[in-house]
Amino acid sequence: MTEPSIVFYDIPSNFSTNCWSPNLWKTRYALNFKGLSYKTVWVEYPDIEPQCKKIGADPTSTKADGRPHYTLPVIQDLSTGAVISDTTRIAQYLDATYPDKPLLMPAGTAGFHLAFQEAAHALISPIYPYGLPASQLKMNPSSAEYFRRTREISWGKSLEDLTPKGDLDVAEWKKLKDGFTKIDEWFQAGGKENLYFMGEKPCYADLWMTSYAMWISLSLPDKWEDMKTWNGGKWAKLLKSLEQYATVV
């Protein structure tokens, strides 16, 4: 058996799946969906920047203090020498480099996928104050310490205070449900019975949404009990249907 030619850098946890972050799920779903052979290298938070610099991965943004911000996912394609950061750029790279494998973004939909992500991300943004603190509880010690320290600075509050509680929980959870409901209307625009965004086959927009459903199902089982009833069970059905692409190798 030959060695996989793609190295996927992911962030570990104590969840049963090890993989937990929605952005990392997006890339993992993408690699599995395309049926590419890859191996995972697990990188704790404090090691992300040194690891990225070592393999020549670009930063994905700039920190408040002006320094480059290195994030995962990153993939390293040993067969082409390419090192790609950022979920969207990875998906575009995989389609461009492996066009004979199932397309994440079918012909003509690359721009639509960017517009979808822009609009959908604004609608689901209330998810972070729920998912981030719950995920931190399951990180390994070095990541847990790093994540708490850096996120408490960027959010300006403790992770415990970040989690919506009481009336704020009711309001924010409803806002999240309204966002998912709006996105469900887009899913239904092509046909009310459609499970997938484009109809017959899943595309990257499906994997993208499912990554958030996966995140809540792992990190907040009680909230997931509610979310899985939303929109006629839409998100639970989608998660189940894409289970075949959730393999962690």
Next chain:
Amino acid sequence: MTEPSIVFYDIPSNFSTNCWSPNLWKTRYALNFKGLSYKTVWVEYPDIEPQCKKIGADPTSTKADGRPHYTLPVIQDLSTGAVISDTTRIAQYLDATYPDKPLLMPAGTAGFHLAFQEAAHALISPIYPYGLPASQLKMNPSSAEYFRRTREISWGKSLEDLTPKGDLDVAEWKKLKDGFTKIDEWFQAGGKENLYFMGEKPCYADLWMTSYAMWISLSLPDKWEDMKTWNGGKWAKLLKSLEQYATVV
């Protein structure tokens, strides 16, 4: 020659094209793109609500005081009896009813078109304080009076004060350019040389964007001189290329 079976209700003006509103251009481009035979009935603002009620057109939203808000475009398809309001619903109706004509939203992209409009509309929203006052100056008297009265209430200021001036003009016009530039990135995602959003052929997203370019080119020639240089001349090229679908009948 048979009588056209689609009646298109549009709002007149003193612009050379008569048609002026970006939402009306969307539907006009759509009808021409599909090659459907239609006739225009021109309706002044004070007559929109009575006309809609007369033909059984649904309101498209609710006013601040709770009353239904009737808007154009509306189409009346005499061959099916359907009366449809709202640009997006009209485009969906035309594709569903006339699937053998060129598709505005090609198979699998109905949901993507909704996401595109959601994201793009947020990015181009600085356009209204420019286009609305300039358009009012070219309306016929009854529309001009109605439009000024109702819009000055909804915007909470005179149309003259609505138009950005001085530093605000610089800031808002830049915000609009940034929005168009972001959308241009989506256009380029499928290929840097692509003129059309999905590549080879125009789709409703192209007609949608061009409707705003058309609006500025008609109502604010000085601003258009600047806008047509944006993004390598993208919007001028798109407007020119879709000229064949801008026929006003």
